[in-house]
Amino acid sequence: MSLYRKRLKIVRGEGVYVWDSEGKRYMDLIAGIGVAVLGHNHxxxxxxxxxxxxxxxxxxxxxxxxxxxxxxxxxxxxxxxxxxxxxxxxxxxxxxxxxxxxxxxxxxxxxxxxxxxxxxxxxxxxxxxxxxxxxxxxxxxxxxxxxxxxxxxxxxxxxxxxxxxxxxxxxxxxxxxxxxxxxxxxxxxxxxxxxxxxxxxxxxxxxxxxxxxxxxxxxxxxxxxxxxxxxxxxxxxxxxxxxxxxxxxxxxxxxxxxxxxxxxxxxxxxxxxxxxxxIERAEKKFIKIEASDVVMTRGKGLMIGVVLRKPVGRYVEELQRRGYLVHTSGQRVIRMLPPLIISEEQMREVKSAIEGVINDISGRES
CATH class of the missing domain: 3.40.640.10 (Type I PLP-dependent aspartate aminotransferase-like (Major domain))
Structure with missing residues (x-):
């Protein structure tokens, strides 16, 4: 979480979402580093x-x-x-x-x-x-x-x-x-x-x-x-x-x-x-991120790593700004361990959000 410019103060959660002290809602794709498998406040x-x-x-x-x-x-x-x-x-x-x-x-x-x-x-x-x-x-x-x-x-x-x-x-x-x-x-x-x-x-x-x-x-x-x-x-x-x-x-x-x-x-x-x-349904929720600066997406089910060509910090910060919390593995991998209750539709939303952030940042730098 040290990559975030502003360390969030999380005050409550429900399902796949958490809210910060200022009332902003985020989709939680970290889930306590893979802990909240049933989401928050089940x-x-x-x-x-x-x-x-x-x-x-x-x-x-x-x-x-x-x-x-x-x-x-x-x-x-x-x-x-x-x-x-x-x-x-x-x-x-x-x-x-x-x-x-x-x-x-x-x-x-x-x-x-x-x-x-x-x-x-x-x-x-x-x-x-x-x-x-x-x-x-x-x-x-x-x-x-x-x-x-x-x-x-x-x-x-x-x-x-x-x-x-x-x-x-x-x-x-x-x-x-x-x-x-x-x-x-x-x-x-x-x-x-x-x-x-x-x-x-x-x-x-x-x-x-x-x-x-x-x-x-x-x-x-x-x-x-x-x-x-x-x-x-x-x-x-x-x-x-x-x-x-x-x-x-x-x-x-x-x-x-x-x-x-x-x-x-x-x-x-x-x-x-x-x-x-x-557990069985998790395998179908895997998403593959296809965007500029993405080397590959790897993992299985709802354990997902997006490997980037560049350091992940700015992508993570922008995703947070847009309401999505992700984790990292090293300097070039976005890691996601979302709650197992997340839907396939929500995972498609995540795919679109990550691809949009990567393409937007890459486009500004080109």
Whole structure:
């Protein structure tokens, strides 16, 4: 958001729109960086969470409660992992995944990808690529190495019997919405199985919004561990780490993880997504931007990156002026992670707005 000349003060939201302190309305194509999958102030979601606040907010991770059972029942309609560990953020889900991999395999080496982003705590930050996120906090956790994304030969050379796990995003979001190649992901799966390592798929950003519950489903690959966060609770801080193996009690935990409010948020979010078929419909809402200064549009469903020939700052500012909020990936990619409730008609409006801004600015400079 630092690209905006004027940092907005957002005071309320409804559906795909938010309003600033001066009463101006904006179409929100950021949605809390992919969090508000049901949009803002969804009436059913808000009513259910309001009722839960009056009933039970915390219970402690050592206890069971009906909200957790409700969440697990809804989750089982999308995935068939045997174990679910609950945290409060995507970064925490990644931290858990890394710990579980070392615990399960007895090995230390974690292989991550060049340009990957997995979070900002010490383990997740060690798996993250960009030096600007890391340099002020070194030394980080030892045992991490990075290989080029989508490089099959590099993967074959790097993954050995010393490897505990490989962690990968099906679509790299922070680095510019770059999809993984099918051959690359299948190679990672085959190699990790061959050497007894685990494949961790980070779906914190890709989960829910590509037309499948998990983006890895497009590749027909079954990972060993999956991390989920962002939109899984539609705004309530919550994350999931999914596995098919148990972790000894006391080896990992979270004071707030799995609290009744978070479980209710996940259960209601998943129920609405399933009933309204919002995940499946997301794939049809992808838009391709065709304008001067556009190199390509990439991504899948409602995870969209528009690659430009020039820095994006002025385009982002003009879109804001015209009532559209977008995010960025680096200096040359406009990134959009809109609510899944957005309509195809509204996405056509977005396409027209972005193309108009790009063509207008390019025309003035020619």
């Amino acid at each position: 009436p059913e979601w808000a009513e259910e969470l309001s009722s839960q606040l009056k009933k039970l907010t915390v219970a402690g991770p050592m206890f069971n409660h009906e909200e957790k059972e409700e969440m697990l029942e809804e989750l089982s309609k999308f995935v068939n992992f045997e174990y679910v560990y609950m945290g409060n953020s995507g970064t925490e889900a990644v931290e858990a995944a890394l710990k579980f991999a070392r615990l399960y395999t007895g090995r230390k080496e974690i292989i991550a990808m060049v340009n990957a982003f997995h979070g900002r705590t010490m383990g997740a930050l060690s798996a993250t690529w960009k030096p600007k996120y890391k340099k002020d906090f070194e030394p980080l956790v030892p045992g991490f190495r990075h290989i080029p994304f989508n490089d099959v030969e590099a993967a074959k050379e790097a993954i050995t019997r010393e490897t505990a796990a490989v962690i990968v995003e099906p679509i790299q979001g922070e680095s510019g919405v770059i999809p993984a190649k099918e051959e690359f992901l299948k190679t990672l799966r085959d190699l990790t199985e061959d050497v007894g390592a685990l494949l961790i798929v980070d779906e914190v950003q890709t989960g829910l919004r590509t037309g499948k519950f998990l983006a890895i489903e497009h590749y027909k690959i079954e990972p060993d561990i999956v991390t989920l966060g962002k939109g899984i609770g539609n705004g309530v801080p919550v994350s999931l780490t999914l596995t098919n193996f148990d972790v000894e009690r006391g080896k990992h935990g979270s004071t707030f993880g799995g609290n009744p409010l978070a479980c209710k948020a996940v259960a209601v979010t998943l129920r609405i997504l399933r009933r309204e078929k919002l």
